[in-house]
Amino acid sequence: MATSKTILIVDDDQDYLFQTKLKIEKFGYQVITAESQREAELIIDKTMPDLAIIDLMMENEDSGFILSYKIKKKYPAVPVIIATAVATETGISFDINDENNRKWIKADLFLEKGIRSDLLKDEIDRLLIKK
Amino acid sequence: MSILKILVVDDEPGIRSGVSRILRNFRVDYPFMEEPYEFEVYEASTGESGIEIIETNQPDILLLDNKLPGIQGIEVLDYVKKRKLNIVVVMITSYASLELAVKATSDGAYDFIPKPFTPQELKSSIENITKRAFLKKMTRDLQDSGKQVRFQFLSVLSHELKAPLNAIEGYLQMTKERQLGDKIEDYNQIIDRSLERIKGMRNLILDLLDLTKVESGKMKQDISDVDLLKIAHTAIETMRPYSIQRDIVINLDVPHNLFVKADAEEIEIIFNNLISNAIKYNKKGGTVDFVISENGDSIEINVKDSGIGMTQPEMDKLFQDFVRIKNEKTKNITGSGLGLSIVKKLVENYGGKIDVCSVPDQGSQFIVTLPKEKPCL
Numbered sequence: 001m002a003t004s005k006t007i008l009i010v011d012d013d014q015d016y017l018f019q020t021k022l023k024i025e026k027f028g029y030q031v032i033t034a035e036s037q038r039e040a041e042l043i044i045d046k047t048m049p050d051l052a053i054i055d056l057m058m059e060n061e062d063s064g065f066i067l068s069y070k071i072k073k074k075y076p077a078v079p080v081i082i083a084t085a086v087a088t089e090t091g092i093s094f095d096i097n098d099e100n101n102r103k104w105i106k107a108d109l110f111l112e113k114g115i116r117s118d119l120l121k122d123e124i125d126r127l128l129i130k131k
Numbered sequence: 132m133s134i135l136k137i138l139v140v141d142d143e144p145g146i147r148s149g150v151s152r153i154l155r156n157f158r159v160d161y162p163f164m165e166e167p168y169e170f171e172v173y174e175a176s177t178g179e180s181g182i183e184i185i186e187t188n189q190p191d192i193l194l195l196d197n198k199l200p201g202i203q204g205i206e207v208l209d210y211v212k213k214r215k216l217n218i219v220v221v222m223i224t225s226y227a228s229l230e231l232a233v234k235a236t237s238d239g240a241y242d243f244i245p246k247p248f249t250p251q252e253l254k255s256s257i258e259n260i261t262k263r264a265f266l267k268k269m270t271r272d273l274q275d276s277g278k279q280v281r282f283q284f285l286s287v288l289s290h291e292l293k294a295p296l297n298a299i300e301g302y303l304q305m306t307k308e309r310q311l312g313d314k315i316e317d318y319n320q321i322i323d324r325s326l327e328r329i330k331g332m333r334n335l336i337l338d339l340l341d342l343t344k345v346e347s348g349k350m351k352q353d354i355s356d357v358d359l360l361k362i363a364h365t366a367i368e369t370m371r372p373y374s375i376q377r378d379i380v381i382n383l384d385v386p387h388n389l390f391v392k393a394d395a396e397e398i399e400i401i402f403n404n405l406i407s408n409a410i411k412y413n414k415k416g417g418t419v420d421f422v423i424s425e426n427g428d429s430i431e432i433n434v435k436d437s438g439i440g441m442t443q444p445e446m447d448k449l450f451q452d453f454v455r456i457k458n459e460k461t462k463n464i465t466g467s468g469l470g471l472s473i474v475k476k477l478v479e480n481y482g483g484k485i486d487v488c489s490v491p492d493q494g495s496q497f498i499v500t501l502p503k504e505k506p507c508l
Binding site for chain 1: 290294297298301302305310324328458462
């Protein structure tokens with residue numbers, strides 16, 4: 001696959017990052033990783049990924065939202081997935097399909113962090129095709 | 132009926148009486164409020180007398196003209212800001228002074244009312260401020276009752292406990308599926324990472340136990356004359372493997388026969404946390420100076436490292452639960468984010484305080500001041 005798509009993964013948990021990278025490489029995508037919102041911002045300055053998967057809580061508890069906003073501002077067509085464990089832990093859930101939330105949360109999709117590999121692949125493929 | 136106190140500082144009597152008149156029968160109602168807010172207006176014709184009223188009557192809202200006979204409005208704003216008073220400041224100003232408006236906003240003014248203003252302009256500004264004050268009060272009440280804090284604490288705690296489980300689970304899954312190869316050596320790295328995460332989790336649980344003791348176990352405190360030199364030796368011994376591993380020299384300077392009335396175990400928790408941080412966030416081959424001195428009725432514990440240091444914004448959030456300073460330099464250092472918040476709680480329980488100063492890349496210094504005997508309050 002000469003033109004394999006590039007996926008940016010951002011997470012401050014290096015183990016999660018390592019595992020997700022491996023998983024997504026197995027799906028046949030290229031992977032760039034960043035361990036913080038700041039590092040990710042430096043990357044998107046220079047590189048446009050085809051899709052981004054970002055953690056919600058990093059340096060700040062809303063790092064993921066801010067990063068998602070910045071990615072969308074620079075590359076409106078790039079799909080952004082926010083991977084989080086927030087919903088199960090706090091009971092707070094953000095419904096991305098809700099019109100009000102859509103206005104301020106710029107991400108395309110929220111995923112639970114423990115999601116099964118095959119489901120993750122389906123979601124990534126779906127967003128990339130839609131794009 | 133809730134009352135908000137408004138202080139208007141303006142040298143023009145017409146403006147002051149105008150504000151009083153407009154707000155006399157004004158009420159703000161808001162769906163979530165149990166009762167409407169009404170206003171009590173205080174007047175001052177100079178900044179100086181304004182500050183006096185601020186001190187005696189603690190207004191909630193300050194309507195402030197900038198051009199005053201003595202000190203200027205912006206200086207009054209500065210006064211409010213420096214004392215961190217809980218007052219919403221609104222500048223009354225003419226449109227012409229845009230520059231001032233910008234400065235005042237960056238100094239913490241909440242809003243502007245153009246001069247001259249209509250009653251409606253004043254009312255709508257006051258209405259907004261009232262809603263904001265109400266929301267702030269609600270948040271404060273929630274925090275005071277501990278609910279908010281508790282909630283945040285538990286959600287972060289569960290996040291911190293789950294993250295290592297997820298990581299280890301992921302690695303076990305990879306091993307089960309032989310994703311990295313057939314030889315056990317292929318898995319060395321992820322076994323090490325799993326062990327590291329387990330260690331982190333164990334430390335978190337130990338810190339949580341300390342925290343629980345601090346927060347609930349006050350009845351079980353075993354107060355005696357604690358020999359600080361002895362505890363310092365114990366703490367350094369506890370940390371010895373770690374300091375050897377990181378090639379760190381610990382210099383100890385604690386007078387003989389220096390005692391505080393305290394729970395020995397708690398003093399040890401304080402020492403352990405300070406020393407382990409000074410080792411952890413140090414450079415390889417660095418030093419830690421652990422110095423205790425006597426200062427009248429109190430003692431000062433001074434722990435200084437030659438490590439990575441911190442920036443001011445990092446220092447500002449250092450003592451909160453689960454706050455870990457995340458940057459390039461700390462990314463391979465594990466910690467629960469509870470250590471310093473435990474130290475702070477303990478120290479404050481004894482009527483003491485903890486200060487920090489730090490220079491990035493040069494080191495940090497923590498200074499704990501403890502009264503020799505807890506003052507009875």
